[in-house]
Amino acid sequence: MVSFWIAIAVTCALVDAFLPYYLLVWFSGGALVALLFDWAGFNTSVQFVVFFLASFALIAFVGRAVNLRLLRGGPGMRTNVDDIIGKTAAVVMAIPAGEAGRVALKGTTWRAVLDDEAATAAVGERVVVLSIEGVTLTVRKE
Numbered sequence: 001m002v003s004f005w006i007a008i009a010v011t012c013a014l015v016d017a018f019l020p021y022y023l024l025v026w027f028s029g030g031a032l033v034a035l036l037f038d039w040a041g042f043n044t045s046v047q048f049v050v051f052f053l054a055s056f057a058l059i060a061f062v063g064r065a066v067n068l069r070l071l072r073g074g075p076g077m078r079t080n081v082d083d084i085i086g087k088t089a090a091v092v093m094a095i096p097a098g099e100a101g102r103v104a105l106k107g108t109t110w111r112a113v114l115d116d117e118a119a120t121a122a123v124g125e126r127v128v129v130l131s132i133e134g135v136t137l138t139v140r141k142e
Helices: 002-017 025-039 044-071 080-084
Strands: 088-093 100-105 108-114 126-133 136-141
Touching: 002 025, 002 044, 025 044, 080 126, 088 108, 100 136
Parallel strands: 108 136
Antiparallel strands: 088 100, 088 126, 100 108, 126 136
């Protein structure tokens, strides 16, 4: 049974490497735990029960933590948006009072509105990014 559990662990890990989400890696962990029980001399029935219990325990506890942290962003995970806030951009299409214009930032142009609806910004002026919602930056004149 040693070679069976090693084959299960390796196969699940390899297949999981080609999937866009974590699905089979937990069964690799369960196979390794069952392998330990095989080395300890437990019978095949006990090994299979341990395999399923360990696999589902890994899914329930470790999988949940991984899912929250990596796949959904989790608390404290930085995004590219964090790097845009506070940066200075150049107005490339005038921003009229109460309307949107465009600014250049980090090699691309963004739709932008001023935080003061009565203010305007002419082409070439510098603005500072205050926030981002969707693909629109809220900026203020520098």
